[in-house]
Amino acid sequence: MSKFTLFKRGFRNGIPIFLGYLAVSFTFGIAARDAGLTSFQAVLISATNLTSAGQFAALGIIATQASYIEMALTQLVINLRYCLMSSSLSQRFDEKMKPHHRFFIAFGVTDEIFGVSSAYLQENVPPAYCYGLIAASWPGWVLGTALGCLSGSILPASVLSALGVALYGMFIAIIVPPTKNNRVLLGIVIISMLLSLVFAITPILKGISSGFRVIILTIIIAGAAAYFFPVEEEGHYER
Amino acid sequence: MNGNIALYMLIMAGVTYLIRMLPLALIKKKITNRFFKSFLYYVPFVTLAVMTFPTILNATDSVWSAAAAFVVAMIVAYAGGGLPTVATIACAVVFIVELFI
Numbered sequence: 124m125s126k127f128t129l130f131k132r133g134f135r136n137g138i139p140i141f142l143g144y145l146a147v148s149f150t151f152g153i154a155a156r157d158a159g160l161t162s163f164q165a166v167l168i169s170a171t172n173l174t175s176a177g178q179f180a181a182l183g184i185i186a187t188q189a190s191y192i193e194m195a196l197t198q199l200v201i202n203l204r205y206c207l208m209s210s211s212l213s214q215r216f217d218e219k220m221k222p223h224h225r226f227f228i229a230f231g232v233t234d235e236i237f238g239v240s241s242a243y244l245q246e247n248v249p250p251a252y253c254y255g256l257i258a259a260s261w262p263g264w265v266l267g268t269a270l271g272c273l274s275g276s277i278l279p280a281s282v283l284s285a286l287g288v289a290l291y292g293m294f295i296a297i298i299v300p301p302t303k304n305n306r307v308l309l310g311i312v313i314i315s316m317l318l319s320l321v322f323a324i325t326p327i328l329k330g331i332s333s334g335f336r337v338i339i340l341t342i343i344i345a346g347a348a349a350y351f352f353p354v355e356e357e358g359h360y361e362r
Numbered sequence: 363m364n365g366n367i368a369l370y371m372l373i374m375a376g377v378t379y380l381i382r383m384l385p386l387a388l389i390k391k392k393i394t395n396r397f398f399k400s401f402l403y404y405v406p407f408v409t410l411a412v413m414t415f416p417t418i419l420n421a422t423d424s425v426w427s428a429a430a431a432f433v434v435a436m437i438v439a440y441a442g443g444g445l446p447t448v449a450t451i452a453c454a455v456v457f458i459v460e461l462f463i
Binding site for chain 1: 367369370371373374375377378379381382383384385386387389390391392393396397398399400401402403404405406407408409410411412413414415416417418421422423424427428431432435436439440442443444445446447448449450451452453454455456457460461
């Protein structure tokens with residue numbers, strides 16, 4: 124398959140990410156203006172960070188003029204889950220892939236782009252496919268921020284609310300189909316959602332930030348699954 | 363220590379990029395250890411499932427529209443709906459349900 128075809132395929136799968144990002148970054152744009160940033164600064168932050176929770180947290184830090192160390196640590200903690208995702212993604216690239224691709228693709232390791240890349244059918248994910256995903260998604264994040272800054276009322280609230288589930292719809296489309304023929308994956312998805320619910324409603328546990336919830340549950344559940352149901356050789360990516 | 367917005371922005375972007383880049387740059391070989399290999403294979407399923415539920419319930423203006431979108435999306439995905447399809451249908455469900463709330 125040609126690089127251009129792969130790029131197009133990635134781009135097409137990135138369109139739902141574009142729409143979801145538009146809605147989320149729209150609210151970031153509004154929040155950034157409220158925190159006293161200029162539109163230019165807000166757009167620049169979105170263009171260079173491409174992450175939601177980290178950017179929202181940064182607004183509070185900037186608004187209160189907290190220390191640079193606090194900024195660095197907050198970003199480290201909130202975005203630590205990307206470390207797990209990049210490690211997982213590292214196993215999905217051809218060992219012979221040119222090294223510079225790793226540095227470019229790394230910029231696009233978001234929850235969504237990672238998720239869609241992971242759902243790629245073959246074991247080796249071609250870089251052109253990742254670039255297609257990023258090329259469709261990144262503009263949504265930047266454009267939404269700009270629109271949110273310029274006017275909080277370009278998109279009607281009902282549309283914004285509807286777009287809010289786009290990203291979750293994608294996550295579901297990624298994790299559910301493979302569970303059909305794989306009972307281990309089915310169990311993993313159900314247990315993950317149930318434990319996530321437990322973490323969200325139990326006193327004390329619900330004080331844990333969502334970023335850490337992801338990290339803790341991933342290590343426990345994926346760790347247990349790997350211990351009890353180690354993956355057999357090859358073939359498990361064809362879904 | 364305070365205040366320079368450009369420095370804040372540089373730190374944010376730098377830290378966030380490094381977290382994403384280092385594992386990709388450092389783990390170039392395929393891991394052969396069966397446990398770690400399996401662990402990394404299972405990671406996306408756990409992370410995405412944990413991020414989806416119950417967070418999705420707060421993603422819209424009403425818990426009910428979000429819950430309806432969640433259930434419909436699960437069914438459509440299980441029935442074999444592709445990524446754009448499931449995402450679009452989920453949005454449509456929210457829009458329609460909120461018309462009646």
